[in-house]
Amino acid sequence: MVYNRLFEFSTATSASSDTILGLQFGKSHVAYALKNRNTQQLAALGYVQIGQWEKPVFETFIATIENLLHPHQQVEIAYDLADLSMLPVAGFDEKKLQALHQSMYPFEGPAVFKTETMAEWQLCLGYPVPASLYRGCESFFPKARVRHAFKLALDSAGQSGAQGKLLVDVGIETFRVIVLKNNRLQFFQTFAYESPADVLYYLLSVCEAQLVSPAETELVLTGLLEKDSALYRELWQYFTHVACREATFEASHFSYPAHFFTTLNDLLLCAL
Numbered sequence: 663m664v665y666n667r668l669f670e671f672s673t674a675t676s677a678s679s680d681t682i683l684g685l686q687f688g689k690s691h692v693a694y695a696l697k698n699r700n701t702q703q704l705a706a707l708g709y710v711q712i713g714q715w716e717k718p719v720f721e722t723f724i725a726t727i728e729n730l731l732h733p734h735q736q737v738e739i740a741y742d743l744a745d746l747s748m749l750p751v752a753g754f755d756e757k758k759l760q761a762l763h764q765s766m767y768p769f770e771g772p773a774v775f776k777t778e779t780m781a782e783w784q785l786c787l788g789y790p791v792p793a794s795l796y797r798g799c800e801s802f803f804p805k806a807r808v809r810h811a812f813k814l815a816l817d818s819a820g821q822s823g824a825q826g827k828l829l830v831d832v833g834i835e836t837f838r839v840i841v842l843k844n845n846r847l848q849f850f851q852t853f854a855y856e857s858p859a860d861v862l863y864y865l866l867s868v869c870e871a872q873l874v875s876p877a878e879t880e881l882v883l884t885g886l887l888e889k890d891s892a893l894y895r896e897l898w899q900y901f902t903h904v905a906c907r908e909a910t911f912e913a914s915h916f917s918y919p920a921h922f923f924t925t926l927n928d929l930l931l932c933a934l
Contacts, residue, residue: 663718665711666712667708668709675706683695683696683735687739695708701912707923715792715794716792717794739803743791743810744836745766747787751785754786759786760775774793776808817932819840823844828868830865830885833886835855837861858892858896862893878902880903881897885922889919906921909923909924909926909927
């Protein structure tokens with residue numbers, strides 16, 4: 663069983679009914695963050711690499727964060743799963759969306775197909791959640807608010823003009839690209855990568871296909887990307903407007919780049 667803790671931050675603050683727990687579940691990772699609703703202070707954060715979702719992995723994760731759980735805290739969940747399909751809201755049919763999805767992305771194992779509506783974008787999303795992960799979340803967090811990380815990214819995207827905007831979120835072995843133009847969704851896809859050259863190749867290919875100029879478009883980065891890395895330097899050679907969207911954590915002695923955990927921060931900010 664693969665279970666590697668890559669990043670970890672904690673304070674002396676304990677879980678209570680005044681804390682908000684954010685959970686981000688990906689195909690090969692899980693991340694969490696806990697903050698106090700009243701003080702807005704970050705109490706704990708972690709990022710764990712896993713092999714695949716199965717019952718022992720979920721149980722190990724729950725044991726890892728047991729001290730952060732409280733029966734009356736608010737819980738926000740984001741499924742950051744790559745296999746994502748969509749249809750327009752008008753005339754939406756869940757069975758059609760699932761059939762479309764499985765024709766493009768055959769399920770790799772037991773899974774629960776989830777759908778959600780993005781009314782402001784006039785789209786319905788569909789994606790499979792590994793059955794062990796879905797059942798674990800249903801059991802331990804039955805009142806949690808759940809959405810896909812793709813929706814979080816769009817909700818936080820801001821304005822996009824005719825020159826376009828690329829939202830790029832970098833994971834351990836994959837990265838997600840969203841292209842917006844004139845405040846409309848133009849393209850989305852998740853790519854696997856092994857080297858900086860792979861990322862650059864895919865981004866330039868996307869720009870060419872979507873008629874977006876690297877010299878004019880905004881490139882907004884989040885995820886596991888160091889500003890002194892080879893990939894970051896490569897991007898600056900081809901893109902003129904490059905920026906990292908930083909998580910606005912209220913935390914003392916936080917030693918990691920804040921843009922590593924932007925999705926977690928977005929989750930916490932969504933809490934009512």
